[in-house]
Amino acid sequence: MARERWDKRGAFIMAAIGSAIGLGNVWRFPYMAYANGGGAFFIPYIIALITTGVPLVALEYYLGIRYQKGPTEAFGFIRKKSNYIGWFALGVSGMITVYYTVIMAWAWRYLAASFKVAWAGKEADFFFGKVLGITEGIGVLGGMQWALVLGNLLTWICIFLIIFKGVKVVGKVVNWTVGLPWAMLGILIIRGITLKGSGMGLDFYLNPDFSHLANPQVWLGAYGQIFFSLSLGFGIMIAYASYLPKDSDINNNAWVVSFSNCATSFFAGFAIFSTLGYMATATGQPIDQVAGAGVGLAFVTFPTAIGLLPGGIFFKALIGIFFFIMLLTLGIDSAFSLVEAIVTGIKDSFSVKREKAAFWVCFVGFLLGMLYCTKAGLYWLDVVDHWMNWGLMLVGLMEAILIGWFFNIKQAAQDIDSTSEMKMGGYWIACVKYITPIILIIIMISNVVGEYKAPYGGYPTWSLMLGGWVLTFTLFILAVMMQNKRSKADWKAGITGRIIGWLIVYAGMIVTFRLFYQATLSKVVPVIVLVGSVVVGSLIIRAIKPKEVTE
Amino acid sequence: MGAGAIIMAIIGAIIFFGGAFFGLAKMKKPEK
Numbered sequence: 001m002a003r004e005r006w007d008k009r010g011a012f013i014m015a016a017i018g019s020a021i022g023l024g025n026v027w028r029f030p031y032m033a034y035a036n037g038g039g040a041f042f043i044p045y046i047i048a049l050i051t052t053g054v055p056l057v058a059l060e061y062y063l064g065i066r067y068q069k070g071p072t073e074a075f076g077f078i079r080k081k082s083n084y085i086g087w088f089a090l091g092v093s094g095m096i097t098v099y100y101t102v103i104m105a106w107a108w109r110y111l112a113a114s115f116k117v118a119w120a121g122k123e124a125d126f127f128f129g130k131v132l133g134i135t136e137g138i139g140v141l142g143g144m145q146w147a148l149v150l151g152n153l154l155t156w157i158c159i160f161l162i163i164f165k166g167v168k169v170v171g172k173v174v175n176w177t178v179g180l181p182w183a184m185l186g187i188l189i190i191r192g193i194t195l196k197g198s199g200m201g202l203d204f205y206l207n208p209d210f211s212h213l214a215n216p217q218v219w220l221g222a223y224g225q226i227f228f229s230l231s232l233g234f235g236i237m238i239a240y241a242s243y244l245p246k247d248s249d250i251n252n253n254a255w256v257v258s259f260s261n262c263a264t265s266f267f268a269g270f271a272i273f274s275t276l277g278y279m280a281t282a283t284g285q286p287i288d289q290v291a292g293a294g295v296g297l298a299f300v301t302f303p304t305a306i307g308l309l310p311g312g313i314f315f316k317a318l319i320g321i322f323f324f325i326m327l328l329t330l331g332i333d334s335a336f337s338l339v340e341a342i343v344t345g346i347k348d349s350f351s352v353k354r355e356k357a358a359f360w361v362c363f364v365g366f367l368l369g370m371l372y373c374t375k376a377g378l379y380w381l382d383v384v385d386h387w388m389n390w391g392l393m394l395v396g397l398m399e400a401i402l403i404g405w406f407f408n409i410k411q412a413a414q415d416i417d418s419t420s421e422m423k424m425g426g427y428w429i430a431c432v433k434y435i436t437p438i439i440l441i442i443i444m445i446s447n448v449v450g451e452y453k454a455p456y457g458g459y460p461t462w463s464l465m466l467g468g469w470v471l472t473f474t475l476f477i478l479a480v481m482m483q484n485k486r487s488k489a490d491w492k493a494g495i496t497g498r499i500i501g502w503l504i505v506y507a508g509m510i511v512t513f514r515l516f517y518q519a520t521l522s523k524v525v526p527v528i529v530l531v532g533s534v535v536v537g538s539l540i541i542r543a544i545k546p547k548e549v550t551e
Numbered sequence: 552m553g554a555g556a557i558i559m560a561i562i563g564a565i566i567f568f569g570g571a572f573f574g575l576a577k578m579k580k581p582e583k
Contacts, residue, residue, distance in 0.1 A: 009578075039559025046566060199552035206556035206563070252577055259570035266567045421577050 003068055004166045004243050011171030013256055016240055018174040018333030019231045020261040021181070023103065023298070026330065029265035030272040031293035032225050034204050037212030042266075044213065044222035049262055052439060053226040055431035056396060057237060058254035058424065059403055062416050064241025065248050070344035071235030074242070075399070076484070078407050083483035084476075085398045089235035090345045091475035092391040096234070097338040098365050099381045101159070102372035104335065105151025106131060106299060107327045114320030120307040127299045133375040138383070138463045142375030149373045156366040159336045163343060164358040167243045170340065177333040182264070184326035185271050191319060192274030195309075201277015204287045205269050220446060223439050224393075229261055233392035233399075236337045239344035251420035272297070279305040295378070298327060339365070349482075379459070383467035386456050390447060391472050397440040404433035452516065461517045469513040477502055494541070501541030508533020 006012040033041045063074040071086030109131050113119060119126035128134045135142040162173050192198055212218045231237060241248075273291075279301075280287045292301050306320045339361055346357045372381050403409055409429050417423045455464055481498065485491055508529055515526040 039556065039563065042559065042563055042566070202552050202560070203556045206559040207553055208555055208559050249578070252574055256571060256574035256578075259567060259574060263567035263571050266563050422574075 004168070005245070006167055006243050007171050009244075009248070009253075011167075011174070012240060012244055013253060014174040014178050015167070015170055015333070015337065016231075016237065016253070016257040017260045018178045019236050019240065019337035020229065020257060020334075021178065021264045021330060022229075022231075022334035023327060023331055024225075024229055025261070025265040026185075026268045026272065026327070027294050027297045029225060029229065030205060030269035031291060031297065032221060033206075033269060034273065034291055036215075036218045036221055037209045038204065039206045039208035040210045040212055041218065041222065044219045045225065045262070048219075048223040048226040048439075049258060051431050052223055052436050053230050053232075053258045053262075054251075054254050055424065055428050056227075056232050056400065056436060057230055057258050058250050058416060058428065059399065059432055060232065060237035061241040061244075061248075061250045061254055062412060063399075064238040065244050065246060065250060066415060068242055068246065070242055070348040071238045071341060072345035072349045072482075074238055075402065078402055081483065082402055082406075084479040085395060085402065086235055086238070086345060087479035087482040088391070088398075088476055089233060089395045090342050091479055092388050092395065093234040093236070093338045093341055094361075094365065095384060095391075095471065095475065096388050097335060097342075098368045099372045099384060100331065100335050100338065101155040101365065102148060102152050102369050102377060102381065103295070104155045104328060104331045105148045105373070107324050107331065108151035108154060109147055110299065110303070111321065111324040111328065114324055115317055117307060117313055117316045117320055119303045120316070123300050123304045123307065126303075128378075131299070132378050134378060135375045138376055138379035138459055140376055144370070145373055145375060145377070148377070149370070152369045152373055153366060155332070155335065156362045156369075158332060159339050160358055160362040162332075162336045163340050164355050166354060167240075167340075170336065173336075174333055177329045180329040181326045182267075184322045184329070185264075185268055187322050188271035188319070188326070189267070189274065191309075192271050192278070195274065195278035197277045197279075197281025198274035199277065200281065201273040201275070201287065202270065204277070204291065205273035220439075220443050224443055226262075227393065227396060227440075228389065229265065230258055231334070231337065233395035234338060235341040235345065235395075239341040240337065242344065242348075247419045249420045250416045251422040251424055255422060272302070275302065275305045279308055282308045379463070380467055382457060383459055383463055384471065387468040387472045390444065391475065393440050393444055397437055397444070400432050400436040400440070404429075404437065409433060455517060461514075464517070465510070465513055469516075470510060473506070473509050477506060497541050497543060501537040501539075503537075504540065505533050505537035508537070 006015070033039070033045075063078070064070075067074045067077045069077070071089050072083055073086065075085045076083040110119075113126070131145070131148070133142065133145050162170060193202070227233070241250075241253075276287065276290050279285075280290050283290070290301060290305075302323060303320070306316055306323065309316050309319060339358070342361050343354060343357045346352060346361070347354055350357075371377065374380075403412060409432065413425055413429050416428065417425055455461065456468070481502070512526040512530040512533075515529065
C-alpha cells in the first residue's frame with residue numbers, strides 16, 4: 001500500500017513547527033534568558049541552535065525521508081539491531097504525552113475559570129487547592145480530581161480526532177494550532193508593553209550581562225533548551241518526515257523549522273516579561289520575586305498578573321481566555337505529534353490500521369494519565385518529567401553516535417545535500433559526529449552528578465526509584481525486547497532465556513539505583529552490581545536464544 | 552527600557568526572524 005503523504009510541503013513545515021513550539025517556548029525560554037545573562041544568553045543559544053539544533057533536526061528528517069518509515073523501523077536500516085532506539089524514543093514520548101495531556105487538562109480548567117477570573121486574589125490556593133487538590137506528599141494519592149479527568153478525556157478525544165484519519169487532516173489542523181497561539185501572543189504582547197513597568201520587565205529579559213558567558217552551566221543550559229525545544233529524541237521528526245517524498249529538501253526544512261521555533265520563544269519572552277514587569281511595579285516587589293518558569297509561571301504567576309491588570313473584570317477575563325487558549329493551542333499540536341510518532345511506529349512495525357493503532361494508543365494514554373489526575377499528580381509529574389528529559393537526551397546521543405560512528409556518515413551527508421538547496425556537508429558531519437555527542441554526554445554526566453549530590457526535589461528515595469530510574473530502564477528494556485518482534489512466533493522464540501536474563505538485568509539495575517542513593521557507600525559497589533547483572537543477564541539470553549531470533 | 556535591551560531586541564529579531572525568513576526565501580523547489 002502506498003504511504004500516506006502530506007498535502008504539500010507547507011503542511012509538513014507547519015506541522016513540524018507546531019510540534020516544536022510548545023509550552024516550553026512560553027514558560028521556559030524567557031526565564032532561561034532572564035536567569036542566564038538576559039540578551040547575552042542569545043549568544044550560546046544561537047550557537048547551540050546552529051551546532052546541534054539544525055544538524056540534529058536534519059538528521060531525524062533524513063532518517064524519516066530516506067527510509068520512509070517511522071522511528072521503530074528507520075534505525076534498523078542504519079544498523080541491524082538498532083530499532084530499540086526507536087522503540088525507546090516512543091516509550092519516552094508515550095510517558096511524556098501522558099502527563100502533557102494532564103497539563104492541558106489544567107489549562108482547560110483555567111480556561112473555564114477565566115470567564116469569572118475565579119482565581120483572583122487566591123491564585124496559589126486556587127491552583128494547588130481547587131484545581132490540583134494537592135496532598136501532603138507523593139505517597140498520598142488522595143483520590144481523583146474529576147474535573148482534570150474530564151479535561152484529560154477532552155484532550156485525548158481531540159488528539160484522536162486529529163490523527164486517526166492521517167497526516168492530511170493533521171496538515172489542515174496545524175494551520176490553526178500554529179496560527180492561533182501566534183495571534184494570542186501578539187495580543188498579549190500589545191497588552192503587556194502598554195502597561196506601566198513593562199519596560200523594566202523587558203530590561204530584565206533582554207539587557208545583556210556578558211559575564212554569564214564565562215559560566216559553563218549557561219552554555220549547557222542553552223544546549224539543553226535547544227534540544228528539548230526542537231522535539232528532538234521523541235521520534236516525532238522521523239515520523240513526520242517519513243510522510244514526505246524521498247527527494248524532499250532536508251536542510252532547508254530543518255533550518256526553517258528550527259529558526260521558527262526559536263523566533264517564537266524570543267517573541268513569547270516579550271509577552272511574559274512585559275507583564276511580569278507590570279506585576280512587579282504594581283505590587284512593589286523586585287522582579288526576582290515574580291519571575292519564574294514552568295507550571296508556577298503559567299498557573300500561578302501569570303494568572304496573578306491577569307488579576308492585577310487595570311480595567312474591569314471583562315478585560316481581565318478576556319486576557320485570561322487569550323492566555324489559556326494560547327497554552328491549549330500551543331500544547332495540542334505538540335501532544336498530537338507525540339501520539340502520531342507512536343501510531344506511526346506501531347503501524348509501520350505491526351502493519352495494523354492507523355485507526356486501530358490511534359484508538360488504542362489514545363485509550364491506554366488516557367488510562368495511564370489517571371495517575372496524574374490524582375491529588376498527588378503534580379508530584380508524580382515532576383518526578384517522571386525529570387527523568388524523561390534524561391531519556392530524551394539518551395535517545396539524541398544514541399542516534400548521533402549511531403549515524404556518526406556506525407554508519408557511513410559521509411554518504412549520509414551527501415544524501416542530505418543532494419536534495420537540499422542549502423548544503424551542510426562537512427559541517428553537518430562535525431556537528432553530528434563530535435559536537436552533539438560531546439555536549440550531550442557532558443550534560444548527562446552533569447545531571448547524574450547533580451542527582452548524586454542532591455536527590456531531585458527532595459522526594460523520598462522510593463518515589464525517585466519508581467518514577468525515575470526504574471521507569472526509564474523499564475522503557476529501555478521493553479524497547480530492546482520490542483525490536484524486530486513482528487509476529488507471535490518472534491515473541492515465543494527464546495522467551496524463557498529472555499525472561500530470566502532480563503529479570504536478572506532488571507534486579508541488578510534496581511539494586512544499583514537503590515545503592516546509588518546511599519551516600520555512605522563506595523560508588524564502586526553499584527557499578528559492579530550493574531555491570532555484573534548486565535553481563536550475567538546477557539549471557540543467559542544469548543545461551544538460550546535460538547539462532548533464528550534476530551534480537 | 553534601556554539601550555542594551557533595545558539593541559538585543561533588535562539583534563534577536565534580526566537573527567531569529569531573519570533566520571526563519573532566510574530559510575523560507577531559499578525554498579526554490581515547488582511545493583509537493
